[in-house]
Amino acid sequence: MKESYTVINKTLIASLSGELDQHSAVQVRAELDRRIKEGCNNLVFDFKRLEFMDSSGIGVIIGRYKLVMALGGAICIACPKPQVERIIHLATIDRLIPIYKSVDDALKSMRGDRVG
Amino acid sequence: MKESYTVINKTLIASLSGELDQHSAVQVRAELDRRIKEGCNNLVFDFKRLEFMDSSGIGVIIGRYKLVMALGGAICIACPKPQVERIIHLATIDRLIPIYKSVDDALKSMRGDRVG
Amino acid sequence: MRLELLSKTANEGFARVAVAAFVSQLDPTLEQLAEIKTAVSEAVTNAIVHGYENMMGYVTVTAQWTGRLVTVTVEDKGKGIPDVEMARTPLFTTRPELERSGMGFTVMENFMDSVEVYSKEHQGTRVVMIKQL
């Protein structure tokens, strides 16, 4: 699992690549929380390069959803691949969190929500 | 292991792709011998897409060397990748059988040897 | 094939790759392969995280087939599941502090044709998953 982070205004774009399982979840979670608490109240999960996710990923997403909501921010997911999207649907996360086809679309929706 | 075969005059070009081990050697050997005996007395091993070879490949090459020599033909190897080339060097096959950087060079050398 | 692994989460990825490489001999579709990998990941993670908690032990993974019917088992000698029916309920988890989602068994059931769970407290758990390719 490799991550890269970009901040645009107060929106954190977390680009995860590789495989998100319990092993990688531990480090990703810590890193995300640190950056969110440092002052990003919106979060975009960029899953373009995420090749695999199991239910550990659900835990990571829901945990960040709760944190971001508590901070009054917005959260969304961009470009999940089919295997990842299936897990997201199975866990019905898509009822809570919008999914976009591109990071750009995701960012536009954030700006609509609240100006970062 | 996938193979494709091309015949130019009496030269058989055997393009092997994938992994050559004892398992795949059995089928490759039978296929090669059938085609050689059908009237191709020259043989070019095209290893451009051969990703892996162990010492089973040495057996395949030396066996065909003997057959082709017995039929008065010529044999050579084209474009082995580093892993494959190391096995070839280790077995000192390159003292018996010329190695070329392209199938074209290999074919030219054949024409020099004898007109197919 | 039978694979024994130490109960370290670093081995989750390896277990997935190994089973996928083995099953690939049957030329499954990419989707079927992804389903098997995901189910294996869930079961192996459970053995490590729940079965052995923070202890060291061995997780055994086996895979075999008859025709195109693939059977994968994942077994641990860990603490066992006191109530399997409750454990299989979607969203049920005993490790919320690890942000486990309680969706592991649900994923296995959705991605495989059959999932059976044999477990005894203090003795361990064996999950048997079957899929027709």
Added chain:
Amino acid sequence: MRLELLSKTANEGFARVAVAAFVSQLDPTLEQLAEIKTAVSEAVTNAIVHGYENMMGYVTVTAQWTGRLVTVTVEDKGKGIPDVEMARTPLFTTRPELERSGMGFTVMENFMDSVEVYSKEHQGTRVVMIKQL
């Protein structure tokens, strides 16, 4: 990790991939990984082709490391090697009819830092290979 495989040549490729995936956790170079894959391929093929000849049996592959010192063992319960020193001689083979080249042990010795062979007739063979990454 410990892997048990049926003595079918179709499993050679799988054994290579499994060990490579396991060792990948140490971030070896591509060349080191190719060397380990090749050595595993030789030892597993020998267990299947020579150890069990045409019989069915289990081949056990283990891999582990301390620091960056990787140990891989390949074991069969097959017919054993009557004279290990002679078997290790380059070009020596007892199966010329299968076009075995007699270069298997030579490849293992060249690609790994150390290769030890323990064998007893009618009991089996264990090859222990060590490589520093």
